[in-house]
Amino acid sequence: MNIKKFDTKTLDLILQKMITTVSTSKDEIFRIGEQCRKDHETLTEELREVKHLVIKTIEEGDKLDIQTRFARKRLSEVSMHFKDYTEAEVRDAYEKAHQLQMDLSMNRQIEKQLRDRRDDIERRLLGVSETIERAESLVSQISVVMNYLTSDLKQMGEIIEDARMKQEFGLKIIEAQEEERKRLSREIHDGPAQMMANVMMRSDLIERVYNERGGDEAIIEIKSLKKMVRSALYEVRRIIYDLRPMALDDLGLVPTLKKYLQTIEEYHSTTKIKFANVGEEVRLPPQYEVALFRLIQESVTNALKHANTNEIIVKMEINKTRVVVIVKDNGKGFDIREKKAESFGIIGMRERVELLEGQISIDSSIGKGTIVIIQIPLSL
Numbered sequence: 001m002n003i004k005k006f007d008t009k010t011l012d013l014i015l016q017k018m019i020t021t022v023s024t025s026k027d028e029i030f031r032i033g034e035q036c037r038k039d040h041e042t043l044t045e046e047l048r049e050v051k052h053l054v055i056k057t058i059e060e061g062d063k064l065d066i067q068t069r070f071a072r073k074r075l076s077e078v079s080m081h082f083k084d085y086t087e088a089e090v091r092d093a094y095e096k097a098h099q100l101q102m103d104l105s106m107n108r109q110i111e112k113q114l115r116d117r118r119d120d121i122e123r124r125l126l127g128v129s130e131t132i133e134r135a136e137s138l139v140s141q142i143s144v145v146m147n148y149l150t151s152d153l154k155q156m157g158e159i160i161e162d163a164r165m166k167q168e169f170g171l172k173i174i175e176a177q178e179e180e181r182k183r184l185s186r187e188i189h190d191g192p193a194q195m196m197a198n199v200m201m202r203s204d205l206i207e208r209v210y211n212e213r214g215g216d217e218a219i220i221e222i223k224s225l226k227k228m229v230r231s232a233l234y235e236v237r238r239i240i241y242d243l244r245p246m247a248l249d250d251l252g253l254v255p256t257l258k259k260y261l262q263t264i265e266e267y268h269s270t271t272k273i274k275f276a277n278v279g280e281e282v283r284l285p286p287q288y289e290v291a292l293f294r295l296i297q298e299s300v301t302n303a304l305k306h307a308n309t310n311e312i313i314v315k316m317e318i319n320k321t322r323v324v325v326i327v328k329d330n331g332k333g334f335d336i337r338e339k340k341a342e343s344f345g346i347i348g349m350r351e352r353v354e355l356l357e358g359q360i361s362i363d364s365s366i367g368k369g370t371i372v373i374i375q376i377p378l379s380l
Helices: 008-080 087-159 163-213 215-243 253-267 286-306 341-355
Strands: 272-277 311-318 322-329 359-364 370-377
Touching: 008 087, 087 163, 163 215, 253 272, 253 286, 253 311, 286 311, 286 322, 286 341, 286 370, 341 359
Parallel strands: 272 311
Antiparallel strands: 311 322, 322 370, 359 370
């Protein structure tokens, strides 16, 4: 079926339905996350109480163990010198030893039940924590999708008139979204989720070390645990920045870019990323800040993924009439005349720039790196 004309109103209707569906899904995921947080608080409090009971039971068991040994010794003495004790004294020694032995057995059984309960709660806490992380990640991703659906994609629908191009571009968007979900899923599974699982295991180890070797060695394990938690926190923050830095709305484009590029440089330790703002540090309209951030993010990401570069330079100038961005790398370069499947990212960049009535030029050649120049007109 060859479609030559496409009604943009139909696309708007489809987009509105998509927005409604995505918004409903976001609310549902948020509710799931909030319920998991409540469950996490309840389980944490229960775990605290169970651990207290375990310690208390162990202390009582230690006392009973000492009392039982003394009672057995007393019973042994009475048995050896049976004639020197009255019948009441013999019976009392036997009953005390028997009762203490029963109390000790009951104590050991309660201790085992409490330990099993503690381990079960910790496993449930781990599962709830992973669910909370996934919910937060999904909410962040859906927010990005919502922003794209309500702004960029709607404007793109008004510009693109060819139905075949719209269909192809829509499929590319879906593919890119699915690839991003897969990447985030792998990063969360291999990063924060694994680290949090290790944290739970190390917390059990700390308890055993404290009980068996004392406080000094337990402190050493706690310091190691802190490093692990710090690494998990860094991974979570990096993923959040990769989606959309929250500081973009609060601080503006320039401070957010500085932090974002610093974070990316720390993660890609083999590549030096330099940022310079040679213009005015002023706030721009939200749609400009989002678009410029995405354009720079895409340029830097392309250089890191495909250019095999060890240095990226990002320069930006904001004045009253325009914004100029230059992203330069010293990588392997490419033939700009050769079209590849990966060039979808460049197509998206061109579309963003055209929506802002700007210009973008990409200069690259094999072995000589790549320079991306973006110019966006302003009237501040």
